[in-house]
Amino acid sequence: MIKYFSLLIVFFLFVNTNAQVGIGTVSPEAVLDITSEDSGLLIPRVSLTNLATESPVLNPQTGNIPISTLVFHDGTNSIATGFYYWGGTQWVRLSTSISSGDKWDLLGNVGTVASTNFIGTTDAVDLVLRTDNTERVRVDAAGNVGVGGSNAFTKLFVAQTGTGNGQLIEVANTSNNAAGQIIFHDGDGFGQYIGMSNPTASSFSAGLVINYNGTVNAGGGGGNALDVQHYGNNGYAAEIFQGNPSILPGPANTTSEFAGLSIGQYATGNSPTAGLVKAAIVGTNYSNDPVALFQNLSTDGPGVEVYTSPSIAAGALTTAIYARADNVPTNGFGVAIWGDAGNYGVIGGTSTNGASSNFGLLSLTNSGAFGVKSFIIDHPTDPVNKTLRHYSIESNEVLNIYRGTVKTGVSGIVKISLPDYFAAANAEPSYQLTPIGSGVTPYISKEINNNEFEITGAPNTKISWAVFAKRDDPTLRYFDSLDNFSENEKLKPSSQRGKYFTPQAYGKSKEEGVFYNAGREKNYEERFSIAKSQKAATLPQSSVNAVENAPQPSASKIFSAPRTDSKKGDSIKSILDAEEHEN
Structure with a gap:
């Protein structure tokens, strides 16, 4: 033990004195000199979590690990296997030597590996493609691609200074049922930007036109003209502004009288195909939030207005709003329309308010209220300043009331005729009689039979009568079988x-x-x-200049070649011709 301890002291004295360490050699030629004929140097093996994090490597003296710290990563966490050194802000992989064959040949290459071989730069310098020694395409250091302009500030920037549309997308295969255009945006910039800045353009001018004519040459196919898919957690799949959202709304923003979004469905009739509907808008939502949310921030405007005025046959039913919400009764509620407002949750009316057969609010099943059932009208004696409210009488039974006033004859007997439907709609009647001007109490001398009953009282006496009957028509019996109206106290679900x-x-x-x-x-x-209100996407002036100065072919050249699908070509060309004519 003393021997080993002595050697250890000598080793440290040697290190401290000479600042050199030799392993396998007594004459180190560097701070650390390792010599071996049959063994190698084993660098610490670790599992890096990501290239921007020091962990799991630690500084034994605490604090950040020193720059140039060397480790060997084992290939986990989607990071390539190899030697890495800490560069101060991230781990940098040590590159292998470049052989004479690691280059791109003008006649093509074989044996390449897509994950490692590429054309481009390894530093923050733009990649430029030229023809005739003139720049045509630029891929900047951020990965933005510019065609026809050197300043690519979006993922794809196409400079067009000629007439016509800024972008043309054509799906020429009539048997293709895919979308006309699909844009995926997973980053934090613009997936695509199309700018139109002509202040004299007509309302027919468009930043993007996609003409998907699936009926060309008597065809019946066609997919989607436009698909927009958003896989991110922030932002909307599509956002449309009528005006500039970066400034306050009002005349200083825009005086446009057009809608922010206009959608038209020009098919007629109902769809004969199961699962399809000829609607102008179809929305699907798998979250617990609304399928559609509208908010009007004006001083006096509705959230949603729906108008329908179809030409329909007599007896047909047209609906401005149809809502349906199914539910499993033991698990929750299905509420088709929920109205919640400061004053009136729901207001209903008809275009012929005076017609007795019309209802401003009609329930096809039961109706109910937590509060009271009432009517409110202009006060008959002061209609411009006051209202008058009356309330419904409530009962633990479903009752009908029939009432009237009669006068007995010299015999003191009077017969009361009820409506001819009384027996078909009522059961278990009860009676209330009140004499007027006499102390003699009248009585029911004959109960209801064939929709009539008889009262006997003092001769020549005025009598007020009322019949209370339990409603018992077929409709009531049907709903009673579902809800048992006689059971007033029930356990909540x-x-x-x-x-x-x-x-x-x-x-x-x-x-x-x-x-x-x-x-x-x-x-x-x-x-x-x-x-x-999100800030509007505005073009930098340098990009505007690039667009204005870039030479581009005229739009008319696009359709100079003969076309077999002339119907489709003519439909697009008519738009282009109309724009050129207006300009």
């Missing part, structure tokens, strides 16, 4: 227990309400931030 229809009445918070919906409440509270 398991999903409602522990909650209240009106929690405020019991001093509870709204969150304890049966119909409380956290997602809907969140959308309401954040309604102003939901309708956010």
